[in-house]
Amino acid sequence: MRNLTYLFLLCPIYLFSxxxxxxxxxxxxxxxxxxxxxxxxxxxxxxxxxEFQETLDNAIKICPNFAYxxxxxxxxxxxxxxxxxxxxxxxxxxxxDFSLNLGYRAWCRYQFFRDYNGAIxxxxxxxxxxxxxIGYSSNGDxxxxxxxxxxxxxxxxxxxxxxxxxxxxxxxxxLPGLYDYYQLGVTYYEVKDxxxxxxxxxxxxxxxxxxxxxYYKCKVYKTLKNQKEYKxxxxxxxxxxxxxxxxxxxxxxxxxxxxxxxxxNE
Amino acid sequence: xxxxxxxxxxIPLISFGQEKSExxxxxxxxxxxxxxxxxxxxxxxEICNLKHIYQYFNNSGALEYEGEKLAIEKEFAEKYKSEIxxxxxxxxxxxxxxxxxxxxxxxxxxxxxxxxxEKVFVKSITEQLMSITKNLKGWKVKKxxxxxxxYYQYLIFKIENGQLKEILP
Numbered sequence: 001m002r003n004l005t006y007l008f009l010l011c012p013i014y015l016f017s018x019x020x021x022x023x024x025x026x027x028x029x030x031x032x033x034x035x036x037x038x039x040x041x042x043x044x045x046x047x048x049x050x051e052f053q054e055t056l057d058n059a060i061k062i063c064p065n066f067a068y069x070x071x072x073x074x075x076x077x078x079x080x081x082x083x084x085x086x087x088x089x090x091x092x093x094x095x096x097d098f099s100l101n102l103g104y105r106a107w108c109r110y111q112f113f114r115d116y117n118g119a120i121x122x123x124x125x126x127x128x129x130x131x132x133x134i135g136y137s138s139n140g141d142x143x144x145x146x147x148x149x150x151x152x153x154x155x156x157x158x159x160x161x162x163x164x165x166x167x168x169x170x171x172x173x174x175l176p177g178l179y180d181y182y183q184l185g186v187t188y189y190e191v192k193d194x195x196x197x198x199x200x201x202x203x204x205x206x207x208x209x210x211x212x213x214x215y216y217k218c219k220v221y222k223t224l225k226n227q228k229e230y231k232x233x234x235x236x237x238x239x240x241x242x243x244x245x246x247x248x249x250x251x252x253x254x255x256x257x258x259x260x261x262x263x264x265n266e
Numbered sequence: 267x268x269x270x271x272x273x274x275x276x277i278p279l280i281s282f283g284q285e286k287s288e289x290x291x292x293x294x295x296x297x298x299x300x301x302x303x304x305x306x307x308x309x310x311x312e313i314c315n316l317k318h319i320y321q322y323f324n325n326s327g328a329l330e331y332e333g334e335k336l337a338i339e340k341e342f343a344e345k346y347k348s349e350i351x352x353x354x355x356x357x358x359x360x361x362x363x364x365x366x367x368x369x370x371x372x373x374x375x376x377x378x379x380x381x382x383x384e385k386v387f388v389k390s391i392t393e394q395l396m397s398i399t400k401n402l403k404g405w406k407v408k409k410x411x412x413x414x415x416x417y418y419q420y421l422i423f424k425i426e427n428g429q430l431k432e433i434l435p
Contacts, residue, residue: 049295050296079321081359081361112435113424251328261333261334
Protein backbone atom coordinates (compact mmCIF):
# COMPACT_ATOMS: atom_id res chain seq x y z
CA MET A 1 0.00 0.00 0.00
CA ARG A 2 2.86 2.34 0.91
CA ASN A 3 4.48 1.69 -2.47
CA LEU A 4 1.19 2.49 -4.13
CA THR A 5 0.97 5.74 -2.18
CA TYR A 6 4.46 6.74 -3.32
CA LEU A 7 3.48 5.96 -6.88
CA PHE A 8 0.51 8.31 -6.64
CA LEU A 9 2.68 11.01 -5.16
CA LEU A 10 5.21 10.67 -7.93
CA CYS A 11 2.59 11.00 -10.63
CA PRO A 12 1.65 14.58 -11.31
CA ILE A 13 -2.04 15.35 -11.05
CA TYR A 14 -2.17 15.87 -14.82
CA LEU A 15 -0.53 12.89 -16.40
CA PHE A 16 -0.30 13.26 -20.16
CA SER A 17 -3.20 15.72 -20.03
CA UNK A 18 -5.45 13.24 -18.22
CA UNK A 19 -5.75 13.89 -14.50
CA UNK A 20 -4.64 11.34 -11.95
CA UNK A 21 -7.87 11.12 -9.96
CA UNK A 22 -6.32 9.16 -7.13
CA UNK A 23 -4.11 12.15 -6.35
CA UNK A 24 -7.26 14.07 -5.34
CA UNK A 25 -8.35 11.17 -3.20
CA UNK A 26 -4.96 11.12 -1.54
CA UNK A 27 -5.32 14.85 -0.84
CA UNK A 28 -8.61 13.98 0.87
CA UNK A 29 -10.74 15.89 -1.60
CA UNK A 30 -13.53 13.47 -2.44
CA UNK A 31 -15.53 16.06 -4.41
CA UNK A 32 -12.62 16.76 -6.74
CA UNK A 33 -12.08 13.01 -7.00
CA UNK A 34 -15.69 12.50 -8.10
CA UNK A 35 -15.45 15.40 -10.57
CA UNK A 36 -12.25 13.89 -11.90
CA UNK A 37 -13.91 10.51 -12.44
CA UNK A 38 -16.63 12.32 -14.41
CA UNK A 39 -14.01 14.22 -16.41
CA UNK A 40 -12.29 10.94 -17.31
CA UNK A 41 -15.27 10.24 -19.57
CA UNK A 42 -13.84 12.79 -22.01
CA UNK A 43 -10.89 10.52 -22.65
CA UNK A 44 -12.35 9.18 -25.88
CA UNK A 45 -14.02 12.41 -26.97
CA UNK A 46 -12.68 15.09 -29.30
CA UNK A 47 -11.95 18.40 -27.53
CA UNK A 48 -14.23 20.28 -29.93
CA UNK A 49 -17.21 17.95 -29.44
CA UNK A 50 -20.35 19.16 -27.67
CA GLU A 51 -20.28 16.08 -25.43
CA PHE A 52 -16.74 16.92 -24.35
CA GLN A 53 -17.88 20.34 -23.09
CA GLU A 54 -21.04 18.93 -21.49
CA THR A 55 -19.16 16.21 -19.63
CA LEU A 56 -16.80 18.78 -18.17
CA ASP A 57 -19.77 20.95 -17.20
CA ASN A 58 -21.07 17.94 -15.27
CA ALA A 59 -17.71 17.63 -13.56
CA ILE A 60 -17.88 21.32 -12.60
CA LYS A 61 -21.38 20.77 -11.22
CA ILE A 62 -19.98 18.04 -8.97
CA CYS A 63 -17.05 20.21 -7.87
CA PRO A 64 -17.11 23.90 -8.87
CA ASN A 65 -13.46 24.22 -7.81
CA PHE A 66 -12.20 21.60 -10.24
CA ALA A 67 -9.60 23.65 -12.14
CA TYR A 68 -8.76 20.87 -14.60
CA UNK A 69 -12.25 20.99 -16.14
CA UNK A 70 -12.01 24.71 -16.89
CA UNK A 71 -8.60 24.30 -18.47
CA UNK A 72 -9.73 21.38 -20.63
CA UNK A 73 -12.85 23.27 -21.70
CA UNK A 74 -10.69 26.21 -22.75
CA UNK A 75 -8.53 24.25 -25.19
CA UNK A 76 -10.94 24.07 -28.13
CA UNK A 77 -11.54 27.83 -27.87
CA UNK A 78 -7.83 28.44 -27.79
CA UNK A 79 -7.18 26.32 -30.85
CA UNK A 80 -9.97 27.96 -32.82
CA UNK A 81 -8.71 31.44 -31.93
CA UNK A 82 -11.69 32.40 -29.74
CA UNK A 83 -9.67 34.50 -27.32
CA UNK A 84 -12.76 35.84 -25.52
CA UNK A 85 -14.13 32.48 -24.34
CA UNK A 86 -10.67 30.99 -23.86
CA UNK A 87 -9.55 33.73 -21.50
CA UNK A 88 -12.63 33.46 -19.28
CA UNK A 89 -12.14 29.71 -18.87
CA UNK A 90 -8.38 29.68 -18.40
CA UNK A 91 -8.56 32.54 -15.89
CA UNK A 92 -10.94 30.45 -13.82
CA UNK A 93 -8.49 27.53 -13.94
CA UNK A 94 -5.62 29.81 -12.91
CA UNK A 95 -7.63 31.32 -10.05
CA UNK A 96 -8.41 27.85 -8.74
CA ASP A 97 -4.94 26.36 -9.18
CA PHE A 98 -2.12 28.66 -10.29
CA SER A 99 0.60 26.04 -9.91
CA LEU A 100 -0.71 23.86 -12.73
CA ASN A 101 -2.21 26.54 -14.94
CA LEU A 102 -0.34 29.85 -14.76
CA GLY A 103 2.64 28.65 -16.80
CA TYR A 104 0.27 27.08 -19.32
CA ARG A 105 -1.70 30.32 -19.68
CA ALA A 106 1.55 32.22 -20.19
CA TRP A 107 2.59 29.88 -22.98
CA CYS A 108 -0.81 30.09 -24.69
CA ARG A 109 -0.81 33.90 -24.52
CA TYR A 110 2.52 33.85 -26.30
CA GLN A 111 1.93 31.00 -28.73
CA PHE A 112 -1.61 31.72 -29.93
CA PHE A 113 -2.02 35.46 -29.39
CA ARG A 114 1.53 36.88 -29.37
CA ASP A 115 0.55 38.58 -26.13
CA TYR A 116 4.20 39.11 -25.14
CA ASN A 117 3.55 41.39 -22.17
CA GLY A 118 0.82 39.13 -20.82
CA ALA A 119 3.05 36.06 -21.09
CA ILE A 120 5.95 37.85 -19.34
CA UNK A 121 3.62 38.94 -16.55
CA UNK A 122 2.35 35.37 -16.03
CA UNK A 123 5.82 33.80 -16.10
CA UNK A 124 7.23 36.38 -13.70
CA UNK A 125 4.28 35.89 -11.37
CA UNK A 126 4.71 32.12 -11.47
CA UNK A 127 8.41 32.55 -10.75
CA UNK A 128 7.63 34.71 -7.74
CA UNK A 129 5.11 32.20 -6.35
CA UNK A 130 6.95 28.96 -7.06
CA UNK A 131 10.02 27.67 -5.29
CA UNK A 132 10.51 24.97 -7.92
CA UNK A 133 11.51 24.78 -11.59
CA ILE A 134 8.68 26.58 -13.41
CA GLY A 135 8.84 24.08 -16.25
CA TYR A 136 8.23 23.97 -19.96
CA SER A 137 5.73 25.07 -22.58
CA SER A 138 2.83 22.65 -23.02
CA ASN A 139 4.34 21.32 -26.27
CA GLY A 140 7.73 20.88 -24.61
CA ASP A 141 9.57 23.05 -27.13
CA UNK A 142 10.79 25.72 -24.74
CA UNK A 143 11.48 26.19 -21.05
CA UNK A 144 9.24 28.97 -19.76
CA UNK A 145 12.31 31.12 -19.01
CA UNK A 146 13.35 30.79 -22.68
CA UNK A 147 9.76 31.74 -23.60
CA UNK A 148 10.15 34.81 -21.38
CA UNK A 149 13.38 35.66 -23.20
CA UNK A 150 11.63 35.39 -26.59
CA UNK A 151 8.87 37.69 -25.35
CA UNK A 152 11.39 40.30 -24.20
CA UNK A 153 13.12 39.99 -27.56
CA UNK A 154 9.79 40.51 -29.33
CA UNK A 155 9.12 43.73 -27.42
CA UNK A 156 12.58 44.89 -28.40
CA UNK A 157 14.32 44.42 -25.07
CA UNK A 158 17.09 42.45 -26.73
CA UNK A 159 19.79 42.77 -24.06
CA UNK A 160 17.40 41.65 -21.35
CA UNK A 161 16.39 38.71 -23.57
CA UNK A 162 20.03 37.67 -24.08
CA UNK A 163 20.62 37.80 -20.32
CA UNK A 164 17.58 35.59 -19.68
CA UNK A 165 18.58 33.07 -22.38
CA UNK A 166 22.12 32.81 -21.03
CA UNK A 167 21.01 32.49 -17.42
CA UNK A 168 18.72 29.63 -18.34
CA UNK A 169 21.33 27.90 -20.50
CA UNK A 170 23.84 28.17 -17.63
CA UNK A 171 21.42 26.80 -15.05
CA UNK A 172 22.82 23.70 -13.37
CA UNK A 173 21.48 20.44 -14.86
CA UNK A 174 19.53 22.28 -17.58
CA LEU A 175 19.57 20.50 -20.92
CA PRO A 176 19.28 22.97 -23.82
CA GLY A 177 15.98 22.74 -25.64
CA LEU A 178 15.51 22.06 -29.33
CA TYR A 179 15.67 25.73 -30.35
CA ASP A 180 17.26 27.57 -27.39
CA TYR A 181 20.61 28.40 -28.99
CA TYR A 182 18.87 29.44 -32.20
CA GLN A 183 16.74 32.00 -30.36
CA LEU A 184 19.82 33.25 -28.53
CA GLY A 185 21.75 33.46 -31.81
CA VAL A 186 19.04 35.43 -33.59
CA THR A 187 18.90 37.90 -30.70
CA TYR A 188 22.70 38.33 -30.79
CA TYR A 189 22.42 38.87 -34.55
CA GLU A 190 19.80 41.57 -33.99
CA VAL A 191 22.12 43.50 -31.66
CA LYS A 192 24.91 43.06 -34.23
CA ASP A 193 27.01 40.78 -31.98
CA UNK A 194 27.95 38.50 -34.89
CA UNK A 195 30.67 36.58 -33.10
CA UNK A 196 28.34 35.41 -30.33
CA UNK A 197 25.57 34.87 -32.89
CA UNK A 198 27.78 32.44 -34.83
CA UNK A 199 28.84 30.67 -31.63
CA UNK A 200 25.17 30.17 -30.73
CA UNK A 201 24.21 28.93 -34.22
CA UNK A 202 27.10 26.45 -34.14
CA UNK A 203 25.97 25.15 -30.75
CA UNK A 204 22.46 24.89 -32.15
CA UNK A 205 23.77 22.79 -35.06
CA UNK A 206 25.30 20.33 -32.59
CA UNK A 207 21.94 19.84 -30.88
CA UNK A 208 19.43 20.10 -33.70
CA UNK A 209 20.10 21.46 -37.19
CA UNK A 210 17.34 23.00 -39.28
CA UNK A 211 16.96 25.38 -42.22
CA UNK A 212 16.29 28.51 -40.17
CA UNK A 213 19.56 28.07 -38.26
CA UNK A 214 21.59 27.69 -41.47
CA TYR A 215 19.81 30.70 -42.93
CA TYR A 216 20.95 32.87 -40.03
CA LYS A 217 24.51 31.58 -40.39
CA CYS A 218 24.30 32.63 -44.04
CA LYS A 219 23.06 36.09 -42.98
CA VAL A 220 25.92 36.53 -40.54
CA TYR A 221 28.50 35.53 -43.16
CA LYS A 222 26.88 37.88 -45.66
CA THR A 223 27.21 40.75 -43.18
CA LEU A 224 30.83 39.77 -42.56
CA LYS A 225 31.32 39.73 -46.37
CA ASN A 226 32.43 36.09 -46.37
CA GLN A 227 30.97 35.11 -49.75
CA LYS A 228 32.06 31.50 -49.64
CA GLU A 229 30.42 30.69 -46.29
CA TYR A 230 27.39 32.83 -47.13
CA LYS A 231 26.69 30.81 -50.29
CA UNK A 232 27.41 27.52 -48.55
CA UNK A 233 24.93 28.13 -45.75
CA UNK A 234 22.29 29.56 -48.04
CA UNK A 235 22.44 26.37 -50.07
CA UNK A 236 22.32 24.22 -46.95
CA UNK A 237 19.32 26.19 -45.67
CA UNK A 238 17.42 25.67 -48.92
CA UNK A 239 18.24 21.96 -48.92
CA UNK A 240 17.13 21.53 -45.32
CA UNK A 241 13.93 23.42 -46.05
CA UNK A 242 13.20 21.15 -49.02
CA UNK A 243 13.74 18.15 -46.73
CA UNK A 244 11.23 19.69 -44.29
CA UNK A 245 13.93 20.14 -41.67
CA UNK A 246 12.64 23.51 -40.51
CA UNK A 247 10.97 25.00 -37.47
CA UNK A 248 7.41 23.77 -37.42
CA UNK A 249 4.39 24.07 -35.19
CA UNK A 250 1.03 22.56 -36.18
CA UNK A 251 -0.93 25.52 -34.77
CA UNK A 252 1.16 28.65 -35.17
CA UNK A 253 4.62 29.66 -36.35
CA UNK A 254 7.72 29.58 -34.19
CA UNK A 255 9.18 32.89 -33.12
CA UNK A 256 11.89 33.90 -35.63
CA UNK A 257 11.03 31.12 -38.07
CA UNK A 258 11.92 31.78 -41.70
CA UNK A 259 10.00 31.38 -44.96
CA UNK A 260 11.36 29.59 -48.03
CA UNK A 261 11.14 32.71 -50.15
CA UNK A 262 13.05 34.72 -47.56
CA UNK A 263 15.92 32.24 -47.74
CA UNK A 264 15.81 32.19 -51.55
CA ASN A 265 15.92 35.97 -51.78
CA GLU A 266 18.76 36.41 -49.28
CA UNK B 267 -55.33 -6.64 -18.73
CA UNK B 268 -53.59 -5.25 -15.63
CA UNK B 269 -50.27 -5.70 -17.40
CA UNK B 270 -51.49 -3.69 -20.37
CA UNK B 271 -52.72 -0.92 -18.05
CA UNK B 272 -49.35 -0.80 -16.26
CA UNK B 273 -47.62 -0.56 -19.64
CA UNK B 274 -49.87 2.32 -20.69
CA UNK B 275 -49.11 4.14 -17.42
CA UNK B 276 -45.40 3.89 -18.14
CA ILE B 277 -45.63 5.48 -21.57
CA PRO B 278 -45.80 9.12 -20.38
CA LEU B 279 -42.68 8.55 -18.25
CA ILE B 280 -40.76 7.18 -21.20
CA SER B 281 -41.92 10.00 -23.39
CA PHE B 282 -40.99 12.60 -20.75
CA GLY B 283 -37.54 11.07 -20.51
CA GLN B 284 -37.06 11.40 -24.25
CA GLU B 285 -38.09 15.04 -24.20
CA LYS B 286 -35.57 15.76 -21.49
CA SER B 287 -32.70 14.24 -23.45
CA GLU B 288 -33.54 16.45 -26.42
CA UNK B 289 -33.13 19.67 -24.41
CA UNK B 290 -31.19 22.08 -26.59
CA UNK B 291 -27.54 22.23 -25.62
CA UNK B 292 -25.80 25.57 -25.18
CA UNK B 293 -23.03 24.22 -27.41
CA UNK B 294 -22.93 23.66 -31.16
CA UNK B 295 -22.01 20.15 -32.34
CA UNK B 296 -18.39 21.27 -32.42
CA UNK B 297 -16.85 24.34 -30.79
CA UNK B 298 -16.43 27.06 -33.41
CA UNK B 299 -19.06 25.72 -35.83
CA UNK B 300 -20.31 28.42 -38.21
CA UNK B 301 -23.95 27.91 -39.21
CA UNK B 302 -25.10 29.11 -42.62
CA UNK B 303 -26.71 32.55 -42.41
CA UNK B 304 -28.75 33.40 -45.50
CA UNK B 305 -28.38 37.14 -44.84
CA UNK B 306 -24.61 37.27 -45.05
CA UNK B 307 -23.38 33.99 -46.56
CA UNK B 308 -23.13 32.94 -50.18
CA UNK B 309 -25.90 30.41 -50.84
CA UNK B 310 -23.88 28.90 -53.69
CA UNK B 311 -20.87 28.18 -51.49
CA GLU B 312 -20.43 24.44 -51.54
CA ILE B 313 -19.65 22.44 -48.40
CA CYS B 314 -18.43 19.13 -49.71
CA ASN B 315 -18.99 17.12 -46.54
CA LEU B 316 -21.96 18.44 -44.57
CA LYS B 317 -21.30 16.00 -41.75
CA HIS B 318 -18.04 17.50 -40.58
CA ILE B 319 -15.91 20.56 -41.13
CA TYR B 320 -12.38 20.04 -39.83
CA GLN B 321 -10.06 22.53 -38.15
CA TYR B 322 -7.04 23.75 -40.14
CA PHE B 323 -4.61 21.86 -37.91
CA ASN B 324 -6.39 18.49 -38.01
CA ASN B 325 -4.20 17.29 -40.89
CA SER B 326 -1.07 18.44 -38.98
CA GLY B 327 -0.29 20.78 -41.85
CA ALA B 328 -0.81 24.09 -39.99
CA LEU B 329 -1.83 27.07 -42.12
CA GLU B 330 -1.44 26.12 -45.80
CA TYR B 331 -1.37 28.90 -48.37
CA GLU B 332 0.35 29.33 -51.73
CA GLY B 333 3.63 31.09 -50.92
CA GLU B 334 3.17 30.32 -47.18
CA LYS B 335 1.93 32.85 -44.64
CA LEU B 336 4.45 35.29 -46.10
CA ALA B 337 2.14 35.73 -49.11
CA ILE B 338 -0.73 36.65 -46.75
CA GLU B 339 1.47 39.11 -44.89
CA LYS B 340 2.52 40.73 -48.18
CA GLU B 341 -1.11 41.01 -49.29
CA PHE B 342 -2.03 42.86 -46.10
CA ALA B 343 1.13 44.98 -46.15
CA GLU B 344 0.18 46.15 -49.65
CA LYS B 345 -3.55 46.60 -49.21
CA TYR B 346 -4.19 47.53 -45.58
CA LYS B 347 -4.14 51.30 -45.26
CA SER B 348 -2.69 51.90 -41.82
CA GLU B 349 -3.88 54.97 -40.00
CA ILE B 350 -2.83 55.91 -36.49
CA UNK B 351 -6.03 55.68 -34.46
CA UNK B 352 -5.39 56.06 -30.76
CA UNK B 353 -6.73 53.30 -28.48
CA UNK B 354 -7.66 51.05 -31.39
CA UNK B 355 -5.55 48.28 -29.90
CA UNK B 356 -6.19 44.57 -29.47
CA UNK B 357 -6.86 41.48 -31.53
CA UNK B 358 -9.36 40.86 -34.32
CA UNK B 359 -10.13 37.31 -35.43
CA UNK B 360 -11.77 36.52 -38.74
CA UNK B 361 -12.91 32.92 -38.92
CA UNK B 362 -14.14 31.24 -42.10
CA UNK B 363 -14.53 28.00 -44.02
CA UNK B 364 -12.16 26.82 -46.74
CA UNK B 365 -13.98 24.17 -48.74
CA UNK B 366 -12.61 21.08 -50.45
CA UNK B 367 -11.90 23.17 -53.55
CA UNK B 368 -9.95 25.89 -51.73
CA UNK B 369 -12.80 28.44 -51.91
CA UNK B 370 -13.85 30.48 -48.86
CA UNK B 371 -17.06 31.77 -47.25
CA UNK B 372 -18.96 32.09 -43.94
CA UNK B 373 -16.72 34.85 -42.61
CA UNK B 374 -17.25 35.83 -38.96
CA UNK B 375 -15.44 38.40 -36.84
CA UNK B 376 -14.75 38.76 -33.13
CA UNK B 377 -12.48 41.29 -31.45
CA UNK B 378 -10.96 42.12 -28.10
CA UNK B 379 -9.12 44.95 -26.37
CA UNK B 380 -5.81 44.72 -24.54
CA UNK B 381 -7.27 42.81 -21.60
CA UNK B 382 -9.19 40.18 -23.56
CA UNK B 383 -12.42 42.12 -23.13
CA GLU B 384 -14.88 42.35 -26.03
CA LYS B 385 -14.18 45.45 -28.09
CA VAL B 386 -15.70 46.87 -31.25
CA PHE B 387 -13.06 48.39 -33.50
CA VAL B 388 -13.81 51.27 -35.85
CA LYS B 389 -15.21 50.18 -39.20
CA SER B 390 -12.28 51.58 -41.18
CA ILE B 391 -10.16 48.82 -39.57
CA THR B 392 -12.56 45.87 -39.54
CA GLU B 393 -14.00 46.45 -43.00
CA GLN B 394 -10.55 46.62 -44.55
CA LEU B 395 -9.43 43.44 -42.80
CA MET B 396 -12.61 41.64 -43.79
CA SER B 397 -12.38 42.75 -47.40
CA ILE B 398 -8.72 41.73 -47.81
CA THR B 399 -9.38 38.39 -46.08
CA LYS B 400 -12.32 37.66 -48.37
CA ASN B 401 -10.09 38.27 -51.38
CA LEU B 402 -7.32 35.86 -50.38
CA LYS B 403 -7.24 33.25 -53.11
CA GLY B 404 -4.31 31.01 -52.24
CA TRP B 405 -5.83 28.66 -49.66
CA LYS B 406 -4.63 25.14 -50.27
CA VAL B 407 -6.97 22.19 -50.45
CA LYS B 408 -6.36 20.05 -47.39
CA LYS B 409 -6.63 16.28 -47.26
CA UNK B 410 -7.46 13.98 -44.39
CA UNK B 411 -7.19 10.24 -44.91
CA UNK B 412 -6.50 10.97 -48.61
CA UNK B 413 -9.81 12.78 -48.96
CA UNK B 414 -10.28 16.48 -49.70
CA UNK B 415 -11.87 18.16 -46.70
CA UNK B 416 -13.65 21.39 -45.76
CA TYR B 417 -11.94 23.16 -42.89
CA TYR B 418 -12.18 26.14 -40.58
CA GLN B 419 -9.37 28.62 -40.85
CA TYR B 420 -8.89 31.82 -38.93
CA LEU B 421 -6.64 34.83 -39.15
CA ILE B 422 -5.93 36.93 -36.07
CA PHE B 423 -4.77 40.50 -36.59
CA LYS B 424 -2.77 42.20 -33.86
CA ILE B 425 -3.64 45.88 -33.99
CA GLU B 426 -1.82 48.63 -32.10
CA ASN B 427 -3.30 52.13 -32.35
CA GLY B 428 -4.83 51.22 -35.69
CA GLN B 429 -1.57 49.76 -37.08
CA LEU B 430 -1.44 46.15 -38.19
CA LYS B 431 1.47 44.63 -36.28
CA GLU B 432 1.19 40.87 -36.74
CA ILE B 433 -0.96 38.23 -38.36
CA LEU B 434 -1.60 34.85 -36.72
CA PRO B 435 -1.65 31.84 -36.62
